[in-house]
Amino acid sequence: MPERNPEAERLDRILQTLKRVHPDVAPSLNHRSPWELLVATILSAQCSDVQVNRVTPKLFRRFPTPEALAEAEPDEVEPLIRSIGLFRGKARNLVAAARIVAGRHGGRVPADREALEALPGVGRKTASVVLGQAFGIPAFPVDTHVARVSHRLGFSPRPEPREVERRMTRLMAPERWNLAHLLLIRHGRAACHARRPACARCPVERSCPWPHKPTA
The missing domain is CATH 1.10.1670.10 (Helix-hairpin-Helix base-excision DNA repair enzymes (C-terminal))
Structure with a gap:
């Protein structure tokens, strides 16, 4: 034994x-896709999930895909997430991450820890959230x-x-x-x-x- x-x-x-x-019990960040979960989790750093859920609907209506956000500039994103802590840095990271996802990964969030952690604004915790909740990979x-x-x-x-x-x-x-x-x-x-x-x-x-x- x-x-x-x-x-x-x-x-x-x-x-x-x-x-x-x-x-x-269930994930508290509202999302409909791996991309939306990735964005919401980046925004949630040092910010409540409740506040993130308040701003993401408008953000996703304006920029619904990685390709759409990749065409934006950070100053176009900032007004949509201004109530989020550290919003300027997060706007830069979101645009930079979108450009990598759109250009390097064909618009699909990678289901791979190393590739996720290479994205701006993504650390181990964020990568683990995406792996576990979006892809069902143990994390x-x-x-x-x-x-x-x-x-x-x-x-x-x-x-x-x-x-x-x-x-x-x-x-x-x-x-x-x-x-x-x-x-x-x-x-x-x-x-x-x-x-x-x-x-x-x-x-x-x-x-x-x-x-x-x-x-x-």
């Missing part, structure tokens, strides 16, 4: 509990929520994204990574808040070894 891994079993119990609490994106919750639950000694990803993916089968990512995000937003987590109503509090839980 394979050796039991108590931490993998603890994580499994936590994820099962979170799935019961949040049975409707475990680590945003601030996932990093914080994984660290507090004791699965990673530090909330550093690559360390969290390395340790968490060792404890789960690849086909569970994307759902686990979504559940941990939802839990971070619903209870395990950054400044003052709601430990008193946390559904997995008994499985959490974090030593700094608020007492009231």
Whole structure:
């Protein structure tokens, strides 16, 4: 028999509990295609998904394809995303990424990590989101929520994204990574808040070894 891994079993119990609490968990960025997901995820850096979902409909009506956006200049994009943090840099990245997707990839978002991370504005987390949610390729994106919750639950000694990803993916089968990512995000937003987590109503509090839980 394979050796039991108590931490993998603890994580499994936590994820099962979170799935019961949040049975409707789903990606929070609105999109209809890999391209729209890529754009929305680039925009979501240091910005809430709610705000991104407010601006993308107008952006996609004006520039519905990579080819259309590739013909634009950043100053044409800026007014459409002005309410997004770091909008000038993101406008430049979106246009540059569109030109690469249109010119180098035939207008199709590549389903390949190396090619995705070569796009302006795309780091490991963004590439993982696109791989997992657009293409169903196993990936475990680590945003601030996932990093914080994984660290507090004791699965990673530090909330550093690559360390969290390395340790968490060792404890789960690849086909569970994307759902686990979504559940941990939802839990971070619903209870395990950054400044003052709601430990008193946390559904997995008994499985959490974090030593700094608020007492009231």
